[in-house]
Amino acid sequence: MTKFVVPKVIISKCIEFDRCRYNGDIIHSEFVSSLKPFVEFIPVCAECEIGLGIPRDPIRIVLVNKKTRLIQPSTNTDCTDKMVKFSADFLNSLDKPCGAILKAYSPSCGIKGVKIYPAFEKVASVDTGAGFFGAAVVEKFSNLAVEDELRLSNFRIREHFLTKLFVIASFYKIAAKPSMKALVEFQSDNKLLLMTYNQTKMRELGKTVANHLKKPVTDVFADYEALLYKAFAKLPSYAANVNTLMHAFGYFSDKLTSKEKAFFLDTLEKYRLEKAPLCIPVSLVKSMIVRFGEEYLSRQTYFAPYPEELYLMSDTGKGRIK
Ligand code: SF4
Secondary structure (H helix, E strand, C coil): CCCCCCCEEEEECCECCCCCCCCCCCECCHHHHHHCCCCEEEEECHHHHCCCCCCCCCCEEEEECCEEEEEEHHHCEECHHHHHHHHHHHHHCCCCCCEEEECCCCCCCCCCCEEEECCCCCCCCCEEECCHHHHHHHHHCCCCEEEECCHHHCHHHHHHHHHHHHHHHHHHHHHCCCCHHHHHHHHHHCHHHHHHHCHHHHHHHHHHHHCCCCCCHHHHHHHHHHHHHHHCCCCCCHHHHHHHHHHHHCCCHHHCCHHHHHHHHHHHHHHHCCCCCCHHHHHHHHHHHHHHCCHHHHCCHHHCCCCHHHCCCCCCCCCCCC
16 A cells, blocks of 8 residues: 655644634635645644734735735724734745645635725725735745645545645655655656656656766756646646556556457546546556556556545535646
């Protein structure tokens, strides 16, 4: 069984950790609960940290002299400077987080779509943007797995988030004690996953590992890390997954009966037409790997990018795929 590295994940404390919302509420999330045994959460409530207390009057983002400010209208308090300072100090204090799960639409934690108002009074919003803490997280950790909890209710977004999270965690583990042997193994074990996400970057990563310029190991790791982030920047397409599965299927096509081959190709076509989830053709290839004892494929992270206990099938369909 694959042993996964435990990633560090920043989380808005009001999601599953504390009753710290402005009205003393907590937000329940089945996904965050299921993650608890597999990640090291770093819960934080930026509004509590800047001394706003629980319960508290709501704050909102307001345009003042055409600039966004974080305001508590009932007390006429401008919390912007405190929030900006707290965010920078807190994020700079963290040791290698791999991602963040932040509360959607909060003027502090939101990463997009947060309402921006033209005045302190009750008026309609005029624009949307990121909350102050959320914006600081995105700016500092733009390469990491950063999402809000609502987008993570979408199956494909969640799958991408988890894949990125665990791949970054396993890279950070080998980077803590850099060796070319470990990097060669990492590249080899992630070959199909990289092929699926970004073939151009997969080749560039391969060249980096080959190290024809004989760079020092630490420089090779730095180059590799920068490329790895780019490789995982976007979700892979359906066509890319089909291509990878066909590549893996090629290892077995001469060992299967024509009926078995037709069944697999039919299942893959259903996936390509978005009539079957990815896990079905993936499971078929996994069963071939076990049946024929294919050692190279059995090590590929593509077939188990994150712990299987996290394969929640629920999907609200919310959240646009980036
Ligand atoms: S959204 Fe962020 S600031 Fe607001 S209660 Fe939750 S953790 Fe605190």
